[in-house]
Amino acid sequence: MTATDTALRHELSAWCGSGGAEEFPYDGVIGRLRAVGKHFLDEELLSLLAECRALLLAADAGGAGGVRDAHAGPFLDVLLDKFDGRYDYPSYTALALLRRGAPDDRAGWEVLRRHRDRTVLLLLADLIGFERLVLDGTPHDPQGMLPDALLLNKRLRLAVRVMEPAALRALDGAVDPVAVAATPGRTPAGELADAVLRTTTAGERLLLRTSVQPVYVLHDEYLFLRVLQSFEATFAFMSATLDEAVRTLRAEQPGDAAALIAAVADVLRESLPLFSLLATMQPESFRLFRQFTEGASAIQSEGYKTFESYCSTPARARLDSSAFLSVPDVRGEVLAGRETVQGTWEDVISSGWLTEPDAAAVRAAALQLEAVHQRWKQTHYRLAVRMIGTRTGTGATEGVPYLASVISQRLFPAMEKQPAVG
Numbered sequence: 001m002t003a004t005d006t007a008l009r010h011e012l013s014a015w016c017g018s019g020g021a022e023e024f025p026y027d028g029v030i031g032r033l034r035a036v037g038k039h040f041l042d043e044e045l046l047s048l049l050a051e052c053r054a055l056l057l058a059a060d061a062g063g064a065g066g067v068r069d070a071h072a073g074p075f076l077d078v079l080l081d082k083f084d085g086r087y088d089y090p091s092y093t094a095l096a097l098l099r100r101g102a103p104d105d106r107a108g109w110e111v112l113r114r115h116r117d118r119t120v121l122l123l124l125a126d127l128i129g130f131e132r133l134v135l136d137g138t139p140h141d142p143q144g145m146l147p148d149a150l151l152l153n154k155r156l157r158l159a160v161r162v163m164e165p166a167a168l169r170a171l172d173g174a175v176d177p178v179a180v181a182a183t184p185g186r187t188p189a190g191e192l193a194d195a196v197l198r199t200t201t202a203g204e205r206l207l208l209r210t211s212v213q214p215v216y217v218l219h220d221e222y223l224f225l226r227v228l229q230s231f232e233a234t235f236a237f238m239s240a241t242l243d244e245a246v247r248t249l250r251a252e253q254p255g256d257a258a259a260l261i262a263a264v265a266d267v268l269r270e271s272l273p274l275f276s277l278l279a280t281m282q283p284e285s286f287r288l289f290r291q292f293t294e295g296a297s298a299i300q301s302e303g304y305k306t307f308e309s310y311c312s313t314p315a316r317a318r319l320d321s322s323a324f325l326s327v328p329d330v331r332g333e334v335l336a337g338r339e340t341v342q343g344t345w346e347d348v349i350s351s352g353w354l355t356e357p358d359a360a361a362v363r364a365a366a367l368q369l370e371a372v373h374q375r376w377k378q379t380h381y382r383l384a385v386r387m388i389g390t391r392t393g394t395g396a397t398e399g400v401p402y403l404a405s406v407i408s409q410r411l412f413p414a415m416e417k418q419p420a421v422g
């Protein structure tokens with residue numbers, strides 16, 4: 001046991017002893033985690049952390065008051081996922097932490113988009129900060145297999161590409177709209193990241209500090225996690241906004257529904273360069289660390305499957321395949337009869353109140369979303385070919401052949417076939 005380990009154990013024991021009344025000793029625990037990887041944390045430390053969590057739960061159940069750190073419980077759940085035997089994609093990506101403080105799903109699409117923009121800006125500004133440490137010659141853990149400066153600078157430019165549209169909406173004056181329209185991705189990465197990080201609250205800083213929990217010691221896993229999390233923030237916005245579109249159609253406001261679906265398509269389009277950003281991950285790094293992510297795959301992404309199943313009800317074969325068997329809660333909601341954009345559109349057409357131009361506007365927006373989603377799937381497929389080739393997926397599929405098989409599926413099969421008004 002090293003002197004650092006001993007100090008960390010003392011710090012943790014003191015925290016446990018206080019019943020979790022102080023802020024959790026995040027720095028020590030995260031420092032250790034990022035130095036060895038979650039997969040390699042030693043049993044003794046893990047057992048101590050599990051004891052601390054049990055004490056915390058007991059204190060909670062007993063109604064003990066005090067200035068308890070409410071982030072510590074969810075943080076420990078993410079940290080102990082492998083130890084508990086609950087490791088999966090939501091815990092790998094620390095989604096429970098990222099959801100803390102999110103607005104209610106029914107808060108309205110503008111509030112939800114602001115939250116998505118803010119989250120993506122924070123995640124990517126943090127990534128830029130992490131990569132700049134390498135460029136400055138002071139890398140932080142995880143720091144195995146550091147990329148060269150050329151690759152890192154490309155990474156920064158691609159992160160900026162994704163941030164710019166969000167910053168134009170959510171961060172007054174941080175980017176120049178004329179320059180972005182002329183050449184996207186040219187806003188200086190450091191300045192943009194600093195502009196975001198200057199505005200963070202204490203809660204946001206805690207979120208950023210605690211939400212990268214790599215399984216191994218390779219630098220590129222940080223990028224992988226931040227890209228997955230940025231997509232998850234985007235899927236959450238897409239799902240809630242499509243739900244709002246369904247309700248809007250039901251309330252006979254087709255113009256508004258078309259605008260909502262178009263906003264969803266726009267945000268997904270803006271997110272596509274996240275794949276180019278992730279393509280700067282070194283395939284050999286990925287192949288090494290993915291040995292320890294086995295059992296966690298984005299096929300378990302509830303956000304993605306929720307968004308998909310708000311478009312139209314997936315075919316029975318898909319619902320009964322690993323696509324939906326990997327997300328049982330979402331599957332249950334679909335089988336219980338989730339209302340969808342396509343289904344509602346067909347209903348309101350047959351009810352006769354939807355005018356032809358309105359039906360056409362909704363259909364046009366849906367087909368726009370369809371086209372962007374097709375690009376999403378094709379880009380995802382190409383990235384997977386490059387990163388894993390013929391290897392199997394970490395979500396128990398055969399890998400690339402599975403991704404090839406889902407490309408032909410459509411979000412809005414009936415809208416594609418049908419003319420605007422039947």
Ligand code: HEM
Binds near residue numbers: 286301388392393396
């Ligand atoms: C290194 C990059 C990536 C590789 C190699 C990769 C590979 C795969 C593979 C092989 C699958 C099939 C399920 C499995 O067995 O795991 C899959 C599914 C999936 N991936 Fe990725 N992926 C990558 C990045 C991403 C990213 C960044 C996202 C965004 C969240 C994502 C979202 C998804 C989704 C939603 C599915 C389920 C698709 C469906 O069921 O139709 N992937 N991926």
